[in-house]
Amino acid sequence: xxxxxxxxxxxxxxxxxxxxxxxxxxxxxxxxxxxxxxxxxxxxxxxxxxxxxxxxxxxxxxxxxxxxxxxxxxxxxxxxxxxxxxxxxxxxxxxxxxxxxxxxxxxxxxxxxxxx
Amino acid sequence: xxxxxxxxxxxxxxxxxxxxxxxxxxxxxxxxxxxxxxxxxxxxxxxxxxxxxxxxxxxxxxxxxxxxxxxxxxxxxxxxxxxxxxxxxxxxxxxxxxxxxxxxxxxxxxxxx
Numbered sequence: 551x552x553x554x555x556x557x558x559x560x561x562x563x564x565x566x567x568x569x570x571x572x573x574x575x576x577x578x579x580x581x582x583x584x585x586x587x588x589x590x591x592x593x594x595x596x597x598x599x600x601x602x603x604x605x606x607x608x609x610x611x612x613x614x615x616x617x618x619x620x621x622x623x624x625x626x627x628x629x630x631x632x633x634x635x636x637x638x639x640x641x642x643x644x645x646x647x648x649x650x651x652x653x654x655x656x657x658x659x660x661x662x663x664x665x666x
Numbered sequence: 667x668x669x670x671x672x673x674x675x676x677x678x679x680x681x682x683x684x685x686x687x688x689x690x691x692x693x694x695x696x697x698x699x700x701x702x703x704x705x706x707x708x709x710x711x712x713x714x715x716x717x718x719x720x721x722x723x724x725x726x727x728x729x730x731x732x733x734x735x736x737x738x739x740x741x742x743x744x745x746x747x748x749x750x751x752x753x754x755x756x757x758x759x760x761x762x763x764x765x766x767x768x769x770x771x772x773x774x775x776x777x778x779x
Binding site: 599653659 | 698700702704708709710711712715753755757759766767769771772774
């Protein structure tokens with residue numbers, strides 16, 4: 551079956567420091583990877599959509615300078631939160647899709663970021 | 667502008683009743699509608715999905731009813747169980763070139779034993 555492993559599950563960083571989270575797709579080709587942040591109210595904010603062999607598209611209010619993303623192959627993607635501050639706290643989710651398959655979006659377990 | 671809307675925001679039903687969760691969308695190019703459920707402290711997981719070629723999709727106690735003309739769909743959970751208590755998200759995707767999933771704000775379901 552299709553699985554997406556995301557790690558770390560939880561992380562705590564000091565204000566102004568950076569942290570990196572990674573996603574690994576197993577059982578399918580992650581043609582596209584979307585990174586979301588879920589607010590305490592449970593709403594999904596799309597940070598960026600990365601499609602292999604295409605430019606990464608960032609949504610309004612999110613920038614590459616703040617959330618650099620790497621998507622080097624069809625099984626792996628990473629995102630870094632640079633200079634994390636209190637407003638960056640939340641649950642970060644990666645979702646991977648195989649556009650050549652069922653187009654289903656599979657989520658990783660999420661990385662919960664706390665900032666001290 | 668919210669492209670996918672869900673109602674109600676929260677819903678409480680008794681065990682054994684049918685819970686009905688509603689979803690509507692605006693973009694007629696959407697052609698794939700998955701529902702995700704999310705339990706506390708967990709990530710969303712795919713529950714059931716439908717494509718507009720069908721007006722109904724059933725999987726056990728979970729059924730999606732789809733009305734393409736009105737751009738509405740609903741998730742029916744029959745014989746609701748306390749273990750069904752979760753937040754349910756309706757999502758939409760369309761092959762318009764941007765390959766983005768759009769999520770509703772969710773319906774928080776509570777099933778009381």
